[in-house]
Amino acid sequence: MKRFCMLTGIVLACSTAAIAQDEKKTDDLFKKLDKNSDGKIVADEIPENQTRFFERLVRLGDADKNGELTQSEFSKATSE
Secondary structure: OHHHHHHHHHHHHHHHHHHHHHHHHHHHHHHHHOOOOOOEEOHHHOOHHHHHHHHHHHHHHOOOOOOOEEHHHHHHHHHO
16 A cells, blocks of 8 residues: 555656646747747747747637737646
């Protein structure tokens, strides 16, 4: 029984580490796309070949429907 619990703890720790790593990648990507560092991504900051992807993220994550993505909106949209 103890062995199973320890194994379960290891699995949970690995999952938590993987989530943290994914969040860092998302944060890094957001910073890279936010060309003027104003804390939001707008269509003008997105390379032309990624416009469709950005439009999809806006549909998924733009909570206030202003056509921009804040970091939290971007994180939500990319995790779904």
